[in-house]
Amino acid sequence: MATAGKVIRCKAAVAWEPNKPLVIEEIEVAPPQANEVRIKIVATGVCHTDLYHLFEGMHKDGFPVVLGHEGAGIVESVGPGVTEFQPGDKVIPLFISQCRECRFCKSPKTNQCVKGWAADRYDVMALEETRLSCKGKKLLQFLGTSTFSEYTVLNQIAVAKIDPAAPLDKVCLLGCGVCTGFGAAVNTAKVEAGSTCAVFGLGAVGLAAVMGCKFAGAKRIIAVDINPEKFEKAKVFGATEFVNPKDHSRPINQVLAEMTDGGVDYSLECVGNVAVMRSALESCVKGWGVSVLVGWTDLHDFAARPIQLIAGRTWKGTLFGG
Numbered sequence: 184m185a186t187a188g189k190v191i192r193c194k195a196a197v198a199w200e201p202n203k204p205l206v207i208e209e210i211e212v213a214p215p216q217a218n219e220v221r222i223k224i225v226a227t228g229v230c231h232t233d234l235y236h237l238f239e240g241m242h243k244d245g246f247p248v249v250l251g252h253e254g255a256g257i258v259e260s261v262g263p264g265v266t267e268f269q270p271g272d273k274v275i276p277l278f279i280s281q282c283r284e285c286r287f288c289k290s291p292k293t294n295q296c297v298k299g300w301a302a303d304r305y306d307v308m309a310l311e312e313t314r315l316s317c318k319g320k321k322l323l324q325f326l327g328t329s330t331f332s333e334y335t336v337l338n339q340i341a342v343a344k345i346d347p348a349a350p351l352d353k354v355c356l357l358g359c360g361v362c363t364g365f366g367a368a369v370n371t372a373k374v375e376a377g378s379t380c381a382v383f384g385l386g387a388v389g390l391a392a393v394m395g396c397k398f399a400g401a402k403r404i405i406a407v408d409i410n411p412e413k414f415e416k417a418k419v420f421g422a423t424e425f426v427n428p429k430d431h432s433r434p435i436n437q438v439l440a441e442m443t444d445g446g447v448d449y450s451l452e453c454v455g456n457v458a459v460m461r462s463a464l465e466s467c468v469k470g471w472g473v474s475v476l477v478g479w480t481d482l483h484d485f486a487a488r489p490i491q492l493i494a495g496r497t498w499k500g501t502l503f504g505g
Contacts (some may be wrong), residue, residue, distance in 0.1 A: 185254050185458070186259060186260065186298060187214070187326055188260070189214065189257070190211050190212065190213050190214065190398045191211070191334050192209055192210070193208060193209070193212060193258075193323075193332065193333035193334050194207055194208070194210075194332070194333050195207070195208060195210045195249050195315070195317075195329070195332035196249065196251070196331040196332070196439045197247055197249055197317055197322060198236075198237055198246060198247060198248050198249070198250055199245050199247045199291075200239035200241070200247070201237060201240075201242075201245075201246060202238055202239070202241055204330070205237075205250070205335055207493065208317050208318075208323060208407075209317070209372075209498070210304070210315055210317040210332065211251070211296045211315070211316045211317065211345075211356035212315055212332070212334040212335065212336060212417070213314040213315075213316075213336065214260065214262070214314075215260060215261060215265075215314070215336050216261075216262050216263075216314075216339060217262050217263045217264045217337050218262060218265060218267060218339050218340075218450055219262040219265070219314070219337065219338055219339065219383075220258055220260075220262070220268050220274070220336070220337055220338075220339050220373040221258070221259045221261070221262075221314075221334060221336045222254075222256040222257065222258055222259060222274060222276065222334065222336070222341050222342070223256050223257050223258075223259045223333065223334055224254050224255075224256040224276075224330050224332060224333060224334065224335060224339065225255055225257060225351040225355075226249075226254065226255050226256075226351045226352040226355040227251050227253055227254040227255075227330040227331060227355055228253030228254075228355050228356050228358065228359070228360060228387070229251075229253070229388060230252060230253050230359050230360060230387070230388075231273065231388075231455065231479075232252065232363070232455075232479045233251060233252070233325070233331075233472070234324075235455065235479060235480065236248070236250065236252065236308055236325065239260065239480070239482060240306075240308070240481065240482065240495050241294065242306050242308070242368060243305050243495055244307050245306075245307045245309060245323065246279050246307060246323070247317070247320060247321075247322050247323065248322060248323040248324070248325050249315055249322050249324060249325060249326060249328075249329035249331050249335075250329070250331050251326045251329055251331030251332070251404050252278040252325060252326040252328040252329075252330055252358060252359055252360040253330060253355050253356055253358035254275065254276050254278070254328065254330030254335075254355050254358050255273070255274070255276075255345075255349075255350075255351040255355035255358065255375075256273075256274060256276070256351065256368060257272065257273055257274070257354075258271060258272040258274055261339075265339050266357060266411050267339060267344065268342060268344060269495060272343055272344050272347075273344070273345050273346070273347055274318055274342050274353065275338060275341060275342070275343045275344060275345055275354060275355070275357055275358050275417070276328040276330060276335065276341060276358060277301075277328070277341045277342065277343055277358065278327060278328050278341070278358070278359060278502075278503065279294060279296065279298075279299055279341075279502060279503045280296045280298055280299040280338060280340040280341040281294070281296055281297045281340055281341075282297070285298065287295040290326065290403070293376070293505070294458070294502070294503060294504075294505055295502060296340070298338075298340065299327060300326055300327045300434060301342070302490070304469065305311065305481070306360070306481065307323075308325060308326055309323035309324055309325055309326070309327070310323075310324065310327055314335075314336035315329060315335070315336070318394070322352075324336075324337075324488075326356075327497035328341070328416060329342055329400060330355075331350065331359070334444050335370055338484070340368075343471065344362060356362065356387060358484065358491065359388075359503070360386075360387035360388050360459075361391045361394075362393035362396070363388050363501070363503055363504045364387070364388040364389060364390065364391025364393075364395060364451075364453060364477065364504065365391045365392065365393065365394055365395035365398070365504060366395070366501065366503065366504015366505050367388075367392055367451050367453075367475050367477045367501040367504050367505070368380070368392050368394075368395025368396045368399060368449070368451060368475075369395045369397075369398060369399055369504075369505070370504055370505035371499060371500075371501035371505040372449045372451060372473050372475045373399075373473075374395065374396050374399035374400075374401050374448075375399065375400070375401075376399065376400030376401070376402075376450050377400060377401075377402050378393045378401050378402060378403075378448040379401065379402060379403040379404075379405070379441035379443050379447045379448050379449075380396040380397075380401045380403065380404050380405065380447055380448065380449045380450065380451070381404075381405040381406075381407055381422055381439055381447045381449070381450040381451070381463070381466050382396065382404065382405070382406055382407065382417075382422070382450075382451050382453060383450065383451065383452045383454055383459050383462070383463050384406045384407070384408060384452065384453035384454035384455075384459070384478060385406055385407075385408040385410070385414075385417050385451060386415040386453065387415070388453045388477060388478070389391045389406075389415065389417075389443065389451075389453035389454075390420045390503045391420075392422045392451045392453055392477065393406060393417055393420040393421050393422050393492035394421055395450075396449070396453035397420065397421030398419065400448075401421075402423075403423050403440065403443070403447075404422045404423050405422070405423065405424045405425070405426055405442070405447065406421070406424070406426070406442075407425075407426050407427075407435060407439075409424075409425065409427055409428055409429050410427075411425070411427055414483050417488070417503070423490050424442075426438060426442075434462065434465075434468065435462050436462050436465035436466040438467040439466040439477070440466065445467070445468045445469070446449055446466055446467050446468030446469065446472055447466055447467055447468060447472065448467070448468060448471065448472060449472070449473050449474070449475075450464070450466045450467050450472070450474045450475070451463070451474075451475045451477050452461040452474070452475070452476050452477055452478055453477045453478050453489045454478045454490075455478025455480040456457065456477050456480065457476065457480065457483045457484070457485040457486075459478075460474075460478075460485050461485060461486060461487055462475055464487055464491060464496060464498055465487075465491060467496050468496075469491075469495050469496060470494065470495040470496075471495060471496075471498045472495070472496045472497070472498070473496070474496065474498050474499075475499055475500065475501055476498070476499070476500040476501070477500075477501055
């Protein structure tokens with residue numbers, strides 16, 4: 184392309200400081216260096232993790248930053264050493280990289296990688312090196328991706344090539360939400376056919392978790408949310424029942440235990456709230472219940488009574504759906 188090797192000036196939504204509105208700015212996107220790919224972003228989703236970093240996490244070293252990590256686009260140019268991608272390829276940026284060489288990448292037990300931002304800067308949620316700048320200042324790349332920009336540069340290990348016929352406005356959700364929720368049910372919880380599940384939170388991740396439970400053959404899928412308007416959409420994805428905690432004076436785990444003869448087989452917390460995480464655990468049946476933390480937060484400790492685990496429940500987490 185004519186822009187290859189040149190600095191591209193384009194629009195991006197910049198978060199200059201925490202807890203302040205994003206500003207549409209003209210930014211500079213440098214050419215890709217060795218093993219990097221520059222991508223024209225065609226579509227992006229908005230995930231609560233973007234809002235978490237801006238309004239909740241507010242880490243002082245995490246700004247200025249270009250947010251966004253659910254994207255899809257087209258390769259504009261590639262840096263030296265890149266052989267897997269070429270200009271014109273349709274791709275999805277990935278916030279969890281895959282170097283394919285570290286002990287984590289070589290293990291079938293995890294999808295995490297030591298070369299990503301999460302290895303040692305999970306609180307800042309960005310690597311120090313970046314190809315983005317504005318008004319002479321370095322802009323951090325959120326989760327190594329920054330899809331709230333017309334162009335972005337990623338390490339090739341954080342890019343996935345997709346079918347040329349794929350509609351980019353839809354598949355951008357595979358950059359985080361769909362894979363995270365669906366994978367939490369199928370890969371991490373390992374939901375079994377005929378089981379009873381509860382999904383807490385019906386955003387994009389929660390709806391994908393509902394879809395994953397249905398895909399795995401769950402018999403009952405109880406959707407839990409304080410917004411009753413979300414139930415019709417959840418029903419489309421496979422939810423069989425809906426519970427609004429605001430409709431009950433008792434703790435939600437007691438309500439679910441009564442509905443399910445002692446608790447659900449699997450629960451998935453898709454909110455990122457430590458109180459909800461505990462409720463999800465307590466909603467599981469003793470002996471074999473599995474509860475998965477799916478929603479992202481690092482602000483508070485979570486707590487449980489030892490007997491809740493001693494009695495046979497399993498509490499586990501998932502990152503990008505495992």
